[in-house]
Amino acid sequence: MEMVGMEGSLAMAEAVRLANVDVIAAYPITPQTHIVERLAEMVANGELNAEYIPVESEHSAMSACLGSSATGARTFTATAGQGLELMHEVLYVASGLRLPIVMGVANRALSSPLSVWGDHSDVMAVRDCGWIQIFAENGQQALDLTVCAFRIGEHPNVLFPVMIHIDGFHLSHVVEPLFLLDKSQVEGFLPPYHYPFALDTDKPVTIGAFTVPILYTEARKSMEAALRSTRDIINEVWNEFAKVSGRQYRAVEHYRTEDADTLLLTMGSYSEIAMEAIDQLRDRNEKVGLIRLRLWRPFPFEELRKATGRCQTLVVLDRCISPGGPPGPVCSEVKAALYSQKKRPKIAGFIGGLGGRDLSVPEFVKMIERGKEIAEAGGEEVETIGVRGQ
Amino acid sequence: MSTKRKDTDLTWQDIEIGAAISTPGNAAEYKTGDWRSERPIWNKDRCIKCGICYLFCPEGCVSHDKEGYFEADLYYCKGCGICARECWTQAISMVPEG
Numbered sequence A: 001m002e003m004v005g006m007e008g009s010l011a012m013a014e015a016v017r018l019a020n021v022d023v024i025a026a027y028p029i030t031p032q033t034h035i036v037e038r039l040a041e042m043v044a045n046g047e048l049n050a051e052y053i054p055v056e057s058e059h060s061a062m063s064a065c066l067g068s069s070a071t072g073a074r075t076f077t078a079t080a081g082q083g084l085e086l087m088h089e090v091l092y093v094a095s096g097l098r099l100p101i102v103m104g105v106a107n108r109a110l111s112s113p114l115s116v117w118g119d120h121s122d123v124m125a126v127r128d129c130g131w132i133q134i135f136a137e138n139g140q141q142a143l144d145l146t147v148c149a150f151r152i153g154e155h156p157n158v159l160f161p162v163m164i165h166i167d168g169f170h171l172s173h174v175v176e177p178l179f180l181l182d183k184s185q186v187e188g189f190l191p192p193y194h195y196p197f198a199l200d201t202d203k204p205v206t207i208g209a210f211t212v213p214i215l216y217t218e219a220r221k222s223m224e225a226a227l228r229s230t231r232d233i234i235n236e237v238w239n240e241f242a243k244v245s246g247r248q249y250r251a252v253e254h255y256r257t258e259d260a261d262t263l264l265l266t267m268g269s270y271s272e273i274a275m276e277a278i279d280q281l282r283d284r285n286e287k288v289g290l291i292r293l294r295l296w297r298p299f300p301f302e303e304l305r306k307a308t309g310r311c312q313t314l315v316v317l318d319r320c321i322s323p324g325g326p327p328g329p330v331c332s333e334v335k336a337a338l339y340s341q342k343k344r345p346k347i348a349g350f351i352g353g354l355g356g357r358d359l360s361v362p363e364f365v366k367m368i369e370r371g372k373e374i375a376e377a378g379g380e381e382v383e384t385i386g387v388r389g390q
Numbered sequence B: 001m002s003t004k005r006k007d008t009d010l011t012w013q014d015i016e017i018g019a020a021i022s023t024p025g026n027a028a029e030y031k032t033g034d035w036r037s038e039r040p041i042w043n044k045d046r047c048i049k050c051g052i053c054y055l056f057c058p059e060g061c062v063s064h065d066k067e068g069y070f071e072a073d074l075y076y077c078k079g080c081g082i083c084a085r086e087c088w089t090q091a092i093s094m095v096p097e098g
Helices: A008-018 A033-044 A058-070 A081-086 A088-096 A121-125 A139-154 A183-189 A213-228 A231-245 A270-283 A301-308 A329-338 A361-376 B052-056 B082-086
Strands: A003-007 A023-026 A051-054 A075-079 A102-107 A132-135 A162-167 A175-179 A252-255 A262-266 A288-293 A295-297 A313-318 A346-351 B038-042 B062-064 B070-072 B092-096
Touching (some): A003 A008, A008 A033, A008 A102, A008 A139, A008 A162, A023 A033, A023 A058, A033 A051, A033 A075, A051 A058, A058 A081, A058 A088, A081 A088, A081 A121, A088 A213, A102 A121, A132 A139, A139 A162, A139 A175, A139 A183, A183 A231, A252 A301, A262 A270, A270 A288, A270 A361, A301 A329, A313 A329, A313 A361, A329 A346, A346 A361, B038 B070, B052 B082, B082 B092
Parallel strands (some): A023 A075, A075 A102, A132 A162, A262 A288, A262 A313, A313 A346
Antiparallel strands (some): B062 B070
């Protein structure tokens, strides 16, 4: 395939078209709007044969997706920030009912104060909603990972909804060079959707029923165990995708980590600028590397432990604040994942990139160097990178 | 969720995908009668067979017998007392269980 210049949002819309979805129910919200606008255009002009349901809110968008997916229709929606929070309660229904809806999230800060720009506050607030959650770091991944999301979610041993996170504006609105996928490539990779429990009047079932205390624990345990068990299948699907596209995705991805004493951990679009910082430090013969969490849920415990097994210092960037809690949800989860390890790195957490604030290469360099100092001193404090005032 | 076994025997591995219930209508097997602390007793001398108890029962567990008198299905009756409250002739009294 030839390389084209395409905005991240439009790349995701293209993935949805290639997946030949049956239903899109969505409500526009910045910075996600371009995704569903493009899909509406595709449906209107006949490029995509799907039902497009314009709804009155995100709560309704996800509710419509539930009904659609339960009938066995391949279903997509997209949202961001406040919109993700408005559909919050319905997200839990989608995962509890095991409906493989795919949703693009153009990550955005939460009010107040109002911000339409990117950070991970919206994601972290829906951390425990039971969806598979995957982070893209560029436009190519917005395309690839969305195609893979349908295959993952609809796998008969998965049957979970999947969120693909693309950072608001930094990915959703930036035009990047990327390779499109051929219709025949996707058809071979993504078979037609057959939901094994599609609503059928000849085989009626009750879903979403009232559950008494004597059964709720078992129902939740069953769902949680199923989500946890999807890790291997996610890796298998990404391996198969690599055969089709030549692009390999992994739950935890590495950049120049060989012999690294210090590792930086990022999620999403800032991973690419972090690589620049790693390159500069490598040029100075510093043994530093970068790991990126591609898979956020189910959390890749084994891969993270393996990736951090030999480093001395781990520096974690959070694009979200946990007010009054352990500073940075990602950092606290990483610490929890490594706590049981006999040999574990010292960990320094940073908060940054909130509400669309750019982080420059020098700031990443500073973060890594300052992180080493904090870790060596055994400090627990978490610093906010790029904030004015002391 | 299968209802062949008692709820207390079901393990988390027995839960169907999405906690779906594949035997529709099995809520009828759910015994609500053991919530009851009082049971309704009909006095046939006072009953005028109007059926207001049948209409008001929120559980739908009141039905009439061959003679047209009313009675509650105690497998479902929760003992709420609405029938006794609404009865025009005070033909129903709530009697403590046990």
